[in-house]
Amino acid sequence: MLEIKNLHVSIGERKILDGLTLTVGDGEIAAIMGPNGAGKSTLSYVIAGREGYDVSGGEVLLNGENILGLAPHERAAKGVFLAFQYPVEIPGVATMTFLKATLNAQRRARGEEELQTPDFMKRVNEAAARLGVAKEMLRRPLNSGFSGGEKKRMEILQMALLEPSLGILDETDSGLDIDALRVVSEGVNALRARDRSFLVITHYQRLLDYIKPDTVHVMARGRILRSGGAELALELEESGYKDYIVEAA
């Protein structure tokens, strides 16, 4: 599904990703953990195609195709979805309008029929019910004045609608209360499929209690320093990152 080979990224003079290599198989859930400032969000932005990064080397392959030359919306149409650590407010644009526009833009880009309103509404309402998003929220401008937790739920709602092949969750658990954490995790688990992979960025084991990762990767200083199974996360919970910070330095 996703193969990142020797990726070097800097912002201005500053090197953020320093030869990062990572492979996520089809249907796999990979967790990435690492100290603040390790470059986790940068990695997710670079995969999604945000401007402003100088990619000086390496490849990002999605199903064998290097996507680094594609615009963000082209990557989205190929199935890349990023649930933002800090979702952006779009004043004046009703959430429902936004959802329909993006879903149909992706469908057009893939040469699929656009969804008509009744079909679309059905899907949105189902997903909203599953994720405990009130209908009233869908009429409000996207993310405007939403609480931190509401924004995160809305990200997962969008992911459920867009059905990506690669879902990147950047600290989706932060800001969620205990019930919301469970609901959101169930939402993600419901999307698990053989042809859909996830990159789950988190600081806490409690998310991984709900979303069981197949692999766990420790990232520090712009690289993956260690990879293992689910037990690695538990180990980190015990020991913290001090070994890795030293190791990388």
Place this chain on the structure above:
Amino acid sequence: MAALKETVETVESIDVDAYKYGFTTDIESEKAPKGLSEDIVRFISAKKDEPEWLTEWRLGAYRRWLTMSEPRWAKVNYPPIDYQDLYYYSAPKTSPGPKSLDEVDPELLRTYEKLGIPLREQEILAGVETRKVAVDAVFDSVSVATTFKEELAKAGVIFCPISEAVKTHPALVQKYLGSVVPVTDNFFATLNSAVFSDGSFVYVPPGVRCPMELSTYFRINEKNTGQFERTLIIADAGSYVSYLEGCTAPKRDENQLHAAIVELVALDDAEIKYSTVQNWYPGDGEGKGGIYNFVTKRGDCRGRNSHISWTQVETGSAITWKYPSCILRGDNSQGEFYSIAVSNGFQQVDSGSKMIHLGRNTKSRIISKGISAGRSQNTYRGQVSAHRKASGARNFTNCDSLLIGDKCGAHTVPYIESKNSSAQFEHEATTSKISQDQLFYAMQRGLSAEEATALIVNGFVRDVLQQLPMEFAVEAQKLISISLEGSVG
């Protein structure tokens, strides 16, 4: 949502240099000789078979105009206009006064079709009872198609070309013409008074709610034809009318002057809503050509509890100079101004509103959204004033500017003046740029840079779009996106 899709499709299919409405219609026209003189004014008046008083009124305006000079205070630049190098009258050569659509030149109808103007006659005949819109289509200077006359007549509403009203309702015209925008008002208004070609006349009798939205589409077609439309709308006591004005113009290389006047009069308890979508040719990618739009629009809340609201979506013209205003004369009267002004390329917009509070407890509200892209300049210029007697006057003004790119400019010039200590005026203004975060977020979800921009802009102008009648809002959304084409990516 359908609107967004259309927006996006239109955005994809059109670019600034390929102005969609840039075609011309091949119809012979009858012109007055170039230039302006007392003889030309008499010629125009004679062509229209006008009564003596009107000829004199025009001549008075012309003589006054000779003593005036063009205003220079607006933040717009353009080469001097040679007023002797323009035609002041042209009319399409069709049989005079067509009785129905069948009598209208088919070439003209095809033009309207290309423009997508809904001459809804067929729908109504087929029994499609959607919201009815009467179209008084103005082609160049003479009204050629007027529909829905009968239904309006039943309600007692008069809706006809002003040239016709001069003959059929002379007393009304004489009473109200120039009563809101005096002949001496300003350079362009005085010029219009001398040479006005045609326009719409509306009178809604006391207590009548006009049974449909009234609509006029203007087009500028003749080469070098100055356009001097004149519209007069009177809402008598307790009546209501909503009027839609929409404009598109064919592509021309030379700049074209347009100096219209719109006068609104609302008597006791009457309400007038006036909505405009303006989409004239803005000039090409290099800033060549385009319409010069110098308009005087003013509403007089003459009666107690009267209410006038202006809503405008301005996307076209090379230069826009336009300040729809309300004179709040009647006690408890209300004035509103909702505006979206989009500028791109080399467009220059200087627009805003004036709210003149004269009566007691008068209220006004100004919501202005300016969007500048390309190398354009977009200025909001507003004036709110309270007269000595205007106790309890209140105004709320909100001006938001959105910049796309870094070569454009947005300016806000508010004048506030109060001679009554109980008046309360509030002014808010913001200027922002479309944020890269918003763009990236929307693109991450699948929208192209242009689609994302259109969506964010639509969000920015939502408060104002909501003021427009539904079908107009859809068109407005399309126009906004068309005019921002090429501003991103």
